Amino acid sequence: MPAKLDYQRFIDAADGWITGRPGTVVLVFFVLTAGFAVGLPSVSTESGTEQFSEEVPAEQALQDVNDKFSDPFAPDEGSTQLIQREENVLSKQGLLRMLRVQERMADDPDMRVVSTESAARIVARQLDPSAATLEEEIDAVERATPSEIRVAVGTLARENPGFASLLSDDFNPTAAYASATVGIVRHEVPTGISSGSGQGGASPLEPIQLEAVYVADAAGGDIVVFGSGVISQEFGTVIGDSLLIVVPAAVFFIILFLVVAYRDLVDLVLGTLALGMAIIWTFGFMGFAGIAFSQILIAVPPLLLAVGIDFGIHAINRYREERLVEDDPVRAMRTTTDQLLVAFFIVTATTVIGFSSNLVSGLLPIREFGVVAAIGIVFTFLVFGVFLPALKLYTDDLRERYPIPTLSQSPIGSEGSSLGGVLSVGVSLAKRIPVLLLLVAVVSSGYAAYYASGIDTSFSQEQFLPPEETADFYDVLPEPFKPGEYTITATINFLEDNFESSEDDETVIFVEGPMERNSALESMWKAGEDPPDTFVRDGRHARETSIVTVILAYQERDPAFDALVARNDRNANGIPDQNLDEVYDYLFTSPARGQTLEYLTEDRRNARVVYAVKADESDADVTDDTRAVAERYRMGATATGSIVVFKAISDIIFESAIVSLGLAIAGTAAFLVFIYWVLEGRATLGIANLVPIVVTVAFVAGSMRYLGFSLNAFTATVLAMTIGLGIDYSVHLTHRYIDERELQPTVLSALSRTVYGTGGALLGSVLTTMFGIGVLVLSVFPAIGDFGLIAALSVFYAFVASLVVLPSALVVWERLFGAGGVDAATPGADRSGGVSGPTTTTD
Incomplete structure (x- = not known):
C-alpha cells in the first residue's frame, strides 16, 4: 500500500x-x-x-452612444405609454377618456409630467386649433358632434402621417374607428433612465407609473399603463x-x-x-x-x-x-x-x-x-x-x-x-x-x-x-401562494399584434475621432456603400440615419445652409468635405440643433450612425455584418445596438x-x-x-x-x-x-x-x-x-x-x-465476511 x-x-x-x-x-x-x-x-x-449586459463591451458602447447623443442640459425624461382598447377609441367617449386620464396625470405634481401626446389630443386640436391645454381640448371634444369628429379624423388621416401611427392596424378613417390607441406621457425623473439595451432593472419611473395605474383605473375603461417602471415592478x-x-x-x-x-x-x-x-x-x-x-x-x-x-x-x-x-x-x-x-x-x-x-x-x-x-x-x-x-x-x-x-x-x-x-x-x-x-x-x-x-x-x-397566461394548476393554489396576473408579455404581444411597427430593425455604429477632419463625412458615407445582405438598401447605399442625412435633409429646408454646404463641397455630391467646423457651427445654432445632437456630439469627437437591417435576418448575421461595416471606417468605430449586444x-x-x-x-x-x-x-x-x-x-x-x-x-x-x-x-x-x-x-x-x-x-x-x-x-x-x-x-x-x-x-x-487481481483476496482481509452476512453501514 x-x-x-x-x-x-x-x-x-x-x-x-x-x-x-x-x-x-x-x-x-x-x-x-x-x-x-x-x-x-x-x-x-x-x-x-440589464444585469447581464453590464460588462459587455458592445453594451458599454451603446450606453456611451445614448449618453453622448442627447442634450446634456436637458432634464432626464422617461415616458409612460397609455394603451387604450376594448372600445372605439375615436368615439367621443373614447377620446374623452384618454384626455381625462392625461389631464389627471398632468395635474398631479408627483407625476412630474413634462408633456403628453395622443391621438385624442390631435383630434381635439383639429376640432379647435386654438385649444392649447388639455382642459380646452376636453371642451372641444365635448362640444363636437359625432359627424364633426368623423370629419376631423378623416382630415388627419389624409394630412398627418403621424396620426395613424398612434392607432391600431384596424383604423378606419371613413368610419372614424380604431379598437386601440397609444398615448404618451413624458416625465421628468430625479435620476437617470437606463441608457442601455437591457430591461428590468430598477427604474425611477416605478412609483410614478404605479400611481398612473391608479389614475387610469379611476377613469374607467380599459387603459393599460406600460413602461419601464411597470416592467421593473x-x-x-x-x-x-x-x-x-x-x-x-x-x-x-x-x-x-x-x-x-x-x-x-x-x-x-x-x-x-x-x-x-x-x-x-x-x-x-x-x-x-x-x-x-x-x-x-x-x-x-x-x-x-x-x-x-x-x-x-x-x-x-x-x-x-x-x-x-x-x-x-x-x-x-x-x-x-x-x-x-x-x-x-x-x-x-x-x-x-x-x-x-x-x-x-x-x-x-x-x-x-x-x-x-x-x-x-x-x-x-x-x-x-x-x-x-x-x-x-x-x-x-x-x-x-x-x-x-x-x-x-x-x-x-x-x-x-x-x-x-x-x-x-x-x-x-x-x-x-x-x-x-x-x-x-x-x-x-x-x-x-x-x-x-x-x-x-x-x-x-x-x-x-x-408567461402571458399562467398554467391552470396555479389556480388551485391557496393564498398567498397563488401568483398574481402578469401583464408585461400580454401587453408587448398586444402592441406587436395591433400596431404597425417598423418593418426593419436597427443596428448602430459608434464613431470616435476628429469629425472636423475634411474627409470625416465623406468616409462615413462611403462606409455605407454596397452594404452587406442583411442591411436595407436605398439603391447602392445602406439606409442610414446620421449627421450626413441630417445635413442633406436640412439643406432642403434652409437655403443659406444649402449655400454653405455647396461652398464646401468640392465634389458636388451634397456632402461637405472642407471647413466642416463652419458647417457644424451653423447646425448647432439652427433649429436643427436637437436633431444634430442625436448624431454628433458638440465637441465633434463622436458620431452615431444608425443603419436599417432586415427584420428576418438572424442576430448572428446582422452582428457579423455590422462589425464588417464598422471596419470600413477610417476612424475608430464600434458595432453596437441591441441586436449586437444580445448576440x-x-x-x-x-x-x-x-x-x-x-x-x-x-x-x-x-x-x-x-x-x-x-x-x-x-x-x-x-x-x-x-x-x-x-x-x-x-x-x-x-x-x-x-x-x-x-x-x-x-x-x-x-x-x-x-x-x-x-x-x-x-x-x-x-x-x-x-x-x-x-x-x-x-x-x-x-x-x-x-x-x-x-x-x-x-x-x-x-x-x-x-x-x-x-x-x-x-x-x-x-x-x-x-x-x-x-x-x-x-x-x-x-x-x-x-x-x-x-x-x-x-x-x-x-x-x-490494484494490489491484486479482481478475484484475489486482499491480504489480511477477513475471508469469512464474503457477501452473506447482514450489513447496514452506509456513508
Missing part, C-alpha cells in the same frame, strides 16, 4: 469538538445564524436583461411569487422524504432546522456581500435544500447504524463523524469546484450565481457536518433525561433486500463485462458529446418575461459554458487525484471516480439538444453544476468501497457490500435532490423551469452512471493499479 498523509489529526480535532462539547458547538452555530440573519434585510432584487413581483411557490414546494417534498428516511419527529425537526440555517447563512452572506437576488439565483435555495437533505440523510442514518453495535452515543457519533467528514469534505470540495468554475464567465449574474452557490454549499457542509451531529448528540442526551418521545431510530437499507438487488446491477455487469461496459460508455458518451455540439445558444428579452451576450454564454465545464472537469480531476493520494496513497483512484461524471455530462448535454433546450443565461450553468452535484454519488460509493476493500476478500465482494450498504441511502438522496431541484418547474419563469428540469435530469443520470459504470471502472482500476 503506498504511503498516505496523516490527515487523521484534523478529523480527530473536529470529532473532539462535536462529541466532547456538543452544547458549545450548537450555541456557536446559533450565534452565527443570528449574525447572518442581520444581513437578510439588505438583500435586494434585480431582474431582467412586475419583474420583482414575479421573483417573489416564484420563490413563494418553489421554496415551500421544495420544503414539502424534502420533509416528505425526511419523514420516510427518519421516521422520527425529533430528527425531522433537527433536519429541517439545519436546512433553514443553511438558507439563512447563504442569504445573509448575500446581504453582507451586496449581491442582489436575481432570476438566476432562484435556483440556489432548492439546490442547497437538495444537497442539505442528502447530507442530513447520510449523517442521521450513519449514526443510527453505529448505535446498533455501540451503546455509547459519544463513541457512535465519533465513529460516524470520523468517516462522514471525509466523504462530506470530498463532496463539498468537488461541488464547490463545479460551481466556482462559473467565475470565469464574462457575465456578472452567472459569476454571482457561482459565488453564492459555492458559498452556500460550504455553509451546508458546516451545518450538516458539524452542527447537525452535535445537535443530534445533544438532543439524544436530552431524550435519556427527559420523556421526549422517540418513534424510530432504525437505519434504512440492508443487504439482501429486493431494492439492493436492483441497485447491484452494475456489480453484476462489472463481474462479467467490465471492459466492454466501459468501452460502450466511452463510445456512447463520445457520440452524445458530438451530438451536443450542435446545441443552440440564445439570449433574448423573452427569456426573462413572465455578444449569447456568445459569452456559450464561451462561459464551455470554459467553465472544462475548468470544472479539470479542477475536479485534479482534486480527486490529490485527495485520494492524501487519503489512500492511490492518486489514480480519482480518475476512476471521475468516469461516471464524464459520462453524465455528455449525456446531459446531448439530452439538452434532443429535448430542444438551448444554452441560455440560466441553462449555461447546468453542465458545470452537473459535475458539482453528480460527483456526490460516485464519491460516496468510491469512499465506501475503499472501506469495504479493507474488509472483504475480493473486489467484487467489496463492490457488492458497497452497493447494498450505501445504495439505499443514495437512492433516497437522489430522489430528494431530484424533487428538490425539480420543483423549479413550478417557477413562474419558464426559463427557470427548464433549468430545474435539466438539473433534475443531470442528477438522475449521475446516479445511474455511478451505479452502472463506476463498478466496472473500479474493477478495471483494480486490474491496472
Whole structure:
C-alpha cells in the first residue's frame, strides 16, 4: 500500500469538538445564524436583461452612444405609454377618456409630467386649433358632434402621417374607428433612465407609473399603463411569487422524504432546522456581500435544500447504524463523524469546484450565481457536518433525561433486500463485462458529446418575461401562494399584434475621432456603400440615419445652409468635405440643433450612425455584418445596438459554458487525484471516480439538444453544476468501497457490500435532490423551469452512471493499479465476511 498523509489529526480535532462539547458547538452555530440573519434585510432584487449586459463591451458602447447623443442640459425624461382598447377609441367617449386620464396625470405634481401626446389630443386640436391645454381640448371634444369628429379624423388621416401611427392596424378613417390607441406621457425623473439595451432593472419611473395605474383605473375603461417602471415592478413581483411557490414546494417534498428516511419527529425537526440555517447563512452572506437576488439565483435555495437533505440523510442514518453495535452515543457519533467528514469534505470540495468554475464567465449574474452557490454549499457542509451531529448528540442526551418521545431510530437499507438487488446491477455487469461496459460508455458518451455540439445558444428579452397566461394548476393554489396576473408579455404581444411597427430593425455604429477632419463625412458615407445582405438598401447605399442625412435633409429646408454646404463641397455630391467646423457651427445654432445632437456630439469627437437591417435576418448575421461595416471606417468605430449586444451576450454564454465545464472537469480531476493520494496513497483512484461524471455530462448535454433546450443565461450553468452535484454519488460509493476493500476478500465482494450498504441511502438522496431541484418547474419563469428540469435530469443520470459504470471502472482500476487481481483476496482481509452476512453501514 503506498504511503498516505496523516490527515487523521484534523478529523480527530473536529470529532473532539462535536462529541466532547456538543452544547458549545450548537450555541456557536446559533450565534452565527443570528449574525447572518442581520444581513437578510439588505438583500435586494434585480431582474431582467440589464444585469447581464453590464460588462459587455458592445453594451458599454451603446450606453456611451445614448449618453453622448442627447442634450446634456436637458432634464432626464422617461415616458409612460397609455394603451387604450376594448372600445372605439375615436368615439367621443373614447377620446374623452384618454384626455381625462392625461389631464389627471398632468395635474398631479408627483407625476412630474413634462408633456403628453395622443391621438385624442390631435383630434381635439383639429376640432379647435386654438385649444392649447388639455382642459380646452376636453371642451372641444365635448362640444363636437359625432359627424364633426368623423370629419376631423378623416382630415388627419389624409394630412398627418403621424396620426395613424398612434392607432391600431384596424383604423378606419371613413368610419372614424380604431379598437386601440397609444398615448404618451413624458416625465421628468430625479435620476437617470437606463441608457442601455437591457430591461428590468430598477427604474425611477416605478412609483410614478404605479400611481398612473391608479389614475387610469379611476377613469374607467380599459387603459393599460406600460413602461419601464411597470416592467421593473412586475419583474420583482414575479421573483417573489416564484420563490413563494418553489421554496415551500421544495420544503414539502424534502420533509416528505425526511419523514420516510427518519421516521422520527425529533430528527425531522433537527433536519429541517439545519436546512433553514443553511438558507439563512447563504442569504445573509448575500446581504453582507451586496449581491442582489436575481432570476438566476432562484435556483440556489432548492439546490442547497437538495444537497442539505442528502447530507442530513447520510449523517442521521450513519449514526443510527453505529448505535446498533455501540451503546455509547459519544463513541457512535465519533465513529460516524470520523468517516462522514471525509466523504462530506470530498463532496463539498468537488461541488464547490463545479460551481466556482462559473467565475470565469464574462457575465456578472452567472459569476454571482457561482459565488453564492459555492458559498452556500460550504455553509451546508458546516451545518450538516458539524452542527447537525452535535445537535443530534445533544438532543439524544436530552431524550435519556427527559420523556421526549422517540418513534424510530432504525437505519434504512440492508443487504439482501429486493431494492439492493436492483441497485447491484452494475456489480453484476462489472463481474462479467467490465471492459466492454466501459468501452460502450466511452463510445456512447463520445457520440452524445458530438451530438451536443450542435446545441443552440440564445439570449433574448423573452427569456426573462413572465408567461402571458399562467398554467391552470396555479389556480388551485391557496393564498398567498397563488401568483398574481402578469401583464408585461400580454401587453408587448398586444402592441406587436395591433400596431404597425417598423418593418426593419436597427443596428448602430459608434464613431470616435476628429469629425472636423475634411474627409470625416465623406468616409462615413462611403462606409455605407454596397452594404452587406442583411442591411436595407436605398439603391447602392445602406439606409442610414446620421449627421450626413441630417445635413442633406436640412439643406432642403434652409437655403443659406444649402449655400454653405455647396461652398464646401468640392465634389458636388451634397456632402461637405472642407471647413466642416463652419458647417457644424451653423447646425448647432439652427433649429436643427436637437436633431444634430442625436448624431454628433458638440465637441465633434463622436458620431452615431444608425443603419436599417432586415427584420428576418438572424442576430448572428446582422452582428457579423455590422462589425464588417464598422471596419470600413477610417476612424475608430464600434458595432453596437441591441441586436449586437444580445448576440455578444449569447456568445459569452456559450464561451462561459464551455470554459467553465472544462475548468470544472479539470479542477475536479485534479482534486480527486490529490485527495485520494492524501487519503489512500492511490492518486489514480480519482480518475476512476471521475468516469461516471464524464459520462453524465455528455449525456446531459446531448439530452439538452434532443429535448430542444438551448444554452441560455440560466441553462449555461447546468453542465458545470452537473459535475458539482453528480460527483456526490460516485464519491460516496468510491469512499465506501475503499472501506469495504479493507474488509472483504475480493473486489467484487467489496463492490457488492458497497452497493447494498450505501445504495439505499443514495437512492433516497437522489430522489430528494431530484424533487428538490425539480420543483423549479413550478417557477413562474419558464426559463427557470427548464433549468430545474435539466438539473433534475443531470442528477438522475449521475446516479445511474455511478451505479452502472463506476463498478466496472473500479474493477478495471483494480486490474491496472490494484494490489491484486479482481478475484484475489486482499491480504489480511477477513475471508469469512464474503457477501452473506447482514450489513447496514452506509456513508
